[in-house]
Amino acid sequence: MTKKAIVFNIQRFTIHDGPGIRTELFLKGCPLSCRWCGNPESQSGSIVPGVYASKCLGADKCGFCERVCPVPGSLVFKENKLVSIDRTKCINCMECGGQCPADAIKQWGQEMTVDEAMDIILRDEEYYRSSRGGVTVSGGEPLLHSQFVAELFERCHENQIHTCLESTFCTDWRVIERVLPHTDLVITDLKHMDARIHEQHTGISNERILENLKKLSQQGKELIIRIPVIPGVNDHWENIRATCDFIQNELGNRVMLLQLLAFMRLGEEKYASLGxxxxxxxxxxxxxxxQQHIEELAKYFNGRGVKCMVGTTAKEIGE
Known part of the structure; x- marks a missing residue:
């Protein structure tokens, strides 16, 4: 029986998370709650509605959502416009979203089988082959759906399709081992080297993550590490030096590439949609x-023998 996962986004023809042209699946649920997360809809493991109030036609002109909602008072209106959802009452049935003609209510997430995912993936086989691309599974945290990912990657390998896992690795090592046999490339973050500060900004300490990265570095898998550079959080030199020490001493510098990702104000509209x-x-x-500071950080890493670039494009990964 094919495995299932809750997918909140699928991007075809992406070039940012792995080499070549790729199809990327984003799975819901994450043990971390990073303050700078650009995909807050990924954090919950459940299918949830998001409200885009500016699209609402008005209860007086439409009102379909209110008529089908099984829990009175879940939908909050102001001047006849849907402005939010009372999450303490909403049962996430998504009846409202299915009836909204204006897409003012978006369904964040849908259940998908491996067969359904492969139907989408195989549409672009020729592009993977011509560009040396493939399939990336990200999140949220895809290892919350490890059986789904393991079966999906095995099916990809049966079709000679390159696979990439983008994970926080905040999980038990036995879970990681389920997915590794059919994983070609691994991408992960180093958000902060200090356990207390890491927990302060992500909700979870980094001990398990760092231990898993040590084990992972010994598996012979191609590994890309990313640092989301957050001003005032992890961009100071003490943390940068500690990160470089960890890569060199604890990971044996077995890193294909270190990527520095500049903080961007992403996801504000999504946060609003979730209230x-x-x-x-x-x-x-x-x-x-x-940006100049990030370039200086990259120069520092390169100067210490850690291959480092700013950004995530396929061209950079392939160099």
Whole structure:
């Protein structure tokens, strides 16, 4: 029986998470809650509705959502416009979203089998072959759906399709071992080297993550590490030096590439759709100055023998 997972997005023809042209599946659920997360809809493991109030036609002109909602008072209106959902009442049945003609209510997530995912993946086989691309599974945290990912990657290998796993590795090593046999490339983050600060900004300490990365570095898999460079959080030199020490000493510098990803104000509209405040709203920075700082960080890593680039494009990965 084919495995299932809850997928909240599928991107075809992407070039950012692995080499070549890729199809990328994003799976719901994550043990971390990073303050800078650009995909807050990924954090919950459940299918949930998001509200885009500006699209609402109005209860007086439409009202389909209110008529099908099984829990009175779940939908919150102001001046006849849907503005939010009372999450303490909503049962996430998605009846409202199915009836909304204006897409003012978006369904974040849908259950998908491996067979259904492969139907989408195989549409672009020729592009994977011509570009040396393949399939990437990301999240959220895809290892919360490890059986699904393991079967999907095995099916990809049966079709000679390259596979990439993008994971936090905040899980038991036995879970990771289920997926590794059919994984060609691994991408992961090093968000902060200090366990206390890591927990402060992500909700979870980093001990298990670092231990798993040590084990992973010994598996012979191609490994890309990313640092989401967050101003005032992990961009200071003490943390940068500690990160470089870890890569060199604990991982044996067995890293294909280190990528520095500049903080961007992503996901604000998604937070609003979920009725949540944007955690990074107070961050104000000089973009040019910040970018220059990131270039200096890259120069430091390269100077110490860790291959480092700024960005995530396929061209950079392939070099």
């Amino acid at each position: 949540r405040p944007y955690p990074m709203s107070g961050v104000d920075l000089d973009r040019n100055q910040f």
